[in-house]
Amino acid sequence: xxxxxxxxxxxxxxxxxxxxxxxxxxxxxxxxxxxxxxxxxxxxxxxxxxxxxxxxxxxxxxxxxxxxxxxxxxxxxxxxxxxxxxxxxxxxxxxxxxxxxxxxxxxxxxxxxxxxxxxxxxxxxxxxxxxxxxxxxxxxxxxxxxxxxxxxxxxxxxxxxxxxxxxxxxxxxxxxxxxxxxxxxxxxxxxxxxxxxxxxxxxxxxxxxxxxxxxxxxxxxxxxxxxxxxxxxxxxxxxxxxxxxxxxxxxxxxxxxxxxxxxxxxxxxxxxxxxxxxxxxxxxxxxxxxxxxxxxxxxxxxxxxxxxxxxxxxxxxxxxxxxxxxxxx
Amino acid sequence: xxxxxxxxxxxxxxxxxxxxxxxxxxxxxxxxxxxxxxxxxxxxxxxxxxxxxxxxxxxxxxxxxxxxxxxxxxxxxxxxxxxxxxxxxxxxxxxxxxxxxxxxxxxxxxxxxxxxxxxxxxxxxxxxxxxxxxxxxxxxxxxxxxxxxxxxxxxxxxxxxxxxxxxxxxxxxxxxxxxxxxxxxxxxxxxxxxxxxxxxxxxxxxxxxxxxxxxxxxxxxxxxxxxxxxxxxxxxxxxxxxxxxxxxxxxxxxxxxxxxxxxxxxxxxxxxxxxxxxxxxxxxxxxxxxxxxxxxxxxxxxxxxxxxxxxxxxxxxxxxxxxxxxxxxxxxxxxxxxxxxxxxxxxxxxxxxxxxxxxxxxxxxxxxxxxxxxxxxxxxxxxxxxxxxxxxxxxxxxxxxxxxxxxxxxxxxxxxxxxxxxxxxxxxxxxxxxxxxxxxxxxxxxxxxxxxxxxxxxxxxxxxxxxxxxxxxxxxxxxxxxxxxxxxxxxxxxxxxxxxxxxxxxxxxxxxxxxxxxxxxxxxxxxxxxxxxxxxxxxxxxxxxxxxxxxxxxx
Numbered sequence: 007x008x009x010x011x012x013x014x015x016x017x018x019x020x021x022x023x024x025x026x027x028x029x030x031x032x033x034x035x036x037x038x039x040x041x042x043x044x045x046x047x048x049x050x051x052x053x054x055x056x057x058x059x060x061x062x063x064x065x066x067x068x069x070x071x072x073x074x075x076x077x078x079x080x081x082x083x084x085x086x087x088x089x090x091x092x093x094x095x096x097x098x099x100x101x102x103x104x105x106x107x108x109x110x111x112x113x114x115x116x117x118x119x120x121x122x123x124x125x126x127x128x129x130x131x132x133x134x135x136x137x138x139x140x141x142x143x144x145x146x147x148x149x150x151x152x153x154x155x156x157x158x159x160x161x162x163x164x165x166x167x168x169x170x171x172x173x174x175x176x177x178x179x180x181x182x183x184x185x186x187x188x189x190x191x192x193x194x195x196x197x198x199x200x201x202x203x204x205x206x207x208x209x210x211x212x213x214x215x216x217x218x219x220x221x222x223x224x225x226x227x228x229x230x231x232x233x234x235x236x237x238x239x240x241x242x243x244x245x246x247x248x249x250x251x252x253x254x255x256x257x258x259x260x261x262x263x264x265x266x267x268x269x270x271x272x273x274x275x276x277x278x279x280x281x282x283x284x285x286x287x288x289x290x291x292x293x294x295x296x297x298x299x300x301x302x303x304x305x306x307x308x309x310x311x312x313x314x315x316x317x318x319x320x321x322x323x324x325x326x327x328x329x330x331x332x333x334x335x
Numbered sequence: 336x337x338x339x340x341x342x343x344x345x346x347x348x349x350x351x352x353x354x355x356x357x358x359x360x361x362x363x364x365x366x367x368x369x370x371x372x373x374x375x376x377x378x379x380x381x382x383x384x385x386x387x388x389x390x391x392x393x394x395x396x397x398x399x400x401x402x403x404x405x406x407x408x409x410x411x412x413x414x415x416x417x418x419x420x421x422x423x424x425x426x427x428x429x430x431x432x433x434x435x436x437x438x439x440x441x442x443x444x445x446x447x448x449x450x451x452x453x454x455x456x457x458x459x460x461x462x463x464x465x466x467x468x469x470x471x472x473x474x475x476x477x478x479x480x481x482x483x484x485x486x487x488x489x490x491x492x493x494x495x496x497x498x499x500x501x502x503x504x505x506x507x508x509x510x511x512x513x514x515x516x517x518x519x520x521x522x523x524x525x526x527x528x529x530x531x532x533x534x535x536x537x538x539x540x541x542x543x544x545x546x547x548x549x550x551x552x553x554x555x556x557x558x559x560x561x562x563x564x565x566x567x568x569x570x571x572x573x574x575x576x577x578x579x580x581x582x583x584x585x586x587x588x589x590x591x592x593x594x595x596x597x598x599x600x601x602x603x604x605x606x607x608x609x610x611x612x613x614x615x616x617x618x619x620x621x622x623x624x625x626x627x628x629x630x631x632x633x634x635x636x637x638x639x640x641x642x643x644x645x646x647x648x649x650x651x652x653x654x655x656x657x658x659x660x661x662x663x664x665x666x667x668x669x670x671x672x673x674x675x676x677x678x679x680x681x682x683x684x685x686x687x688x689x690x691x692x693x694x695x696x697x698x699x700x701x702x703x704x705x706x707x708x709x710x711x712x713x714x715x716x717x718x719x720x721x722x723x724x725x726x727x728x729x730x731x732x733x734x735x736x737x738x739x740x741x742x743x744x745x746x747x748x749x750x751x752x753x754x755x756x757x758x759x760x761x762x763x764x765x766x767x768x769x770x771x772x773x774x775x776x777x778x779x780x781x782x783x784x785x786x787x788x789x790x791x792x793x794x795x796x797x798x799x800x801x802x803x804x805x806x807x808x809x810x811x812x813x814x815x816x817x818x819x820x821x822x823x824x825x826x827x828x829x830x831x832x833x834x835x836x837x838x839x840x841x842x843x844x845x846x847x848x849x850x851x852x853x854x855x856x857x858x859x860x861x862x863x864x865x866x867x868x869x870x871x872x873x874x875x876x877x878x879x880x881x882x883x884x885x886x887x888x889x890x
Contacts, residue, residue: 037785038783041785042687042785045679045680045687046683047679048675048676048677048682048683049680049683049697051676051680052680052697052701052704052755052756052759053700055715055752056700059715062714066718126459126463128459129456129459130460130463133453133456133459137456137457138460153463153467153470155871155875156467156470156813157813157814157867158813159813159842160470160867160868162849163473163474163849163860163861163864164469164474167473167477167857168469168470168473176338176342177339177342178338181338196466199463203463227446227449228449228453229452230445230449257707257709257711258708259708259710259815259816260815260816260846264846264850284710287710287713288820291713291819291822292819305820309710309711309714312708312711313707313708316707316708316711317706320702320703320706324702
């Protein structure tokens, strides 16, 4: 082809020479920048929320720590940080701030919840992932989702209306108080069960088929494959699920506020009533809690501890996944 | 205490038996028996030995429950070990690797193990489903059932001009109902009826109103001209009854007579299962205990329950309207705040954010926030919205007259913060699912980034975003703890009117009623739970329909 022909064509098809050339450089679009700025602010809201939580909880907790009081002999004391761990009485309005009773009850109820949620949650996950036909799985999973979607206040009603009478008839009404940590903990376990089941099931299903088939090829039964091959391969996901479940149990409020009773009780007896950390916050702040009282400050201090515990557990759960995850390609 | 020990020992015994079934089956197979026999032996040894050992130990060392429990468990396990060893060898030759019949037995033992555990796994699933069923049943059981209803005044005992009325209420005329009111209630109560049902004055104003002339008290309502100047508390029964008759229609009068004069009251109630199975016993009990009462079926959830105001004193007469309205108002504010901000953040993170440190921090922070307990958000809302921004949330900056920041607005903001991470995470997933080719096609045609997002990415991702948002909202509707902190009132006789009004909400009312001592409040709580669950079910069905329609369009 001749170059002159091309030049001819360009002249007829191309732009008229008198128009200015089309600018192809980056154009300034103020509208776009404004929108992008607004969207960034939306994203930054979440950082702001975290900062607000830390500042608010920290500041009010410091107010509690710094409050001064006069004891019977007339000496002036101030509440120290160490008083939280050194003493074992929780009565903030009387300057007694030993966190031990609340912490014990929280750990006890979470432990009971885990006793229910872990074995049955993992059992359900193994059944759904390794044994169930797709049809069964597709029927059971939505049911578990419904169980997970029931509001916690309804679980509280369930604990008081079903679990407590059940425990009382099993162990005797003299042993089991109407409001008790065991009933609340067990119901909390039922509430957390779907979470454990679905997270563990995800971890188990993520193990590639080839591993299972290799195991069958060596003559293993299905159970041996599950226990010796699939479970070890999925262990990071399962441990992460357990940690998240513990964090959820520690932060659960309504079941505790309804069914675990309202008194500070430093005891490991699960059949007695006791304030957990969340239960304490919920039951003293209903209604007219006056600002700037010791009780008011104390809910922030308890909240701070709660926040740090759950945050630590959540970070730990992600670290477990990041550190121990087996990646199969 | 003995009972606790016993239950614990039986529980441990079952675990020992299970262990026996698994380990003894294999031992039996190795020694030349059928594995099933071994499993049976293990089960039959574990539980009885454990329980017997516990009985023996507690007889030997009374007052040492922990010792007997641990000892019993150890004894059970030891018995199993002894059983495995004591089984006499039956197979002739023991090679390193089993073959022939021995191999068959080993395999059978392993399969037996497998099926035992498989049924345990299956049991976990059954247990989870059973728990859901029991939970629902517990609620239903309390929502319907027999009640013993007693009248303060029997309908036959109503009098008009000193004569008993022997006709049903429905057949009486308005004039007769007016007579009944005048003859059967004292004047002070009749005046209260006027204030409650006609003028609907606030409780606090009543003392001031009672000395005022009728023209002031009934301003804007009907009253006979000759009574205009008479002080309200100087009226007699017939005059007050005439005021009622002037302002209420015949049905209103009948309702008044029924509710306030006849006054049916639930004096006792029974759950559904008992009502169905022990009807005769209940009837006999009521005849004995409350001779004037009538046994009647009652559904605690009803149209009246949904639409009447709350009554903090009477569980059988209370409604749910302020709580329903409160919940809806709070959720409306939550959506208005959380949806745009959440979707905006998701767009930023998916479409604009580069891989910088700040953006990574934002992303990690969002997943951390999703794990923060809801009560912490409540504390945050209390400190920031209720207290810090009181001028705005109480509406005083805009001329509203709410006393403090414990308002619908504060609650809505608090719940918005709570569900924001959920909305962001769900919206991010939906946006990520939009194929890159769509964006590239749009850029190729010269669209700017925002034009691409607005006209192509968002419409494509919208069903997914909406599904996620609906799920987040259904979480917010059931949240109770933050609302307690933000200071929702647990009873309100009047409906919340707007964003600056004090409020109550459905889950708060459930909490309140569940913890009140009167048993009938538990019936009301169950009915409120039915309403809440129905609301959530509706929302979730909408989400599922959206999801299905979306996935169909993709395929």
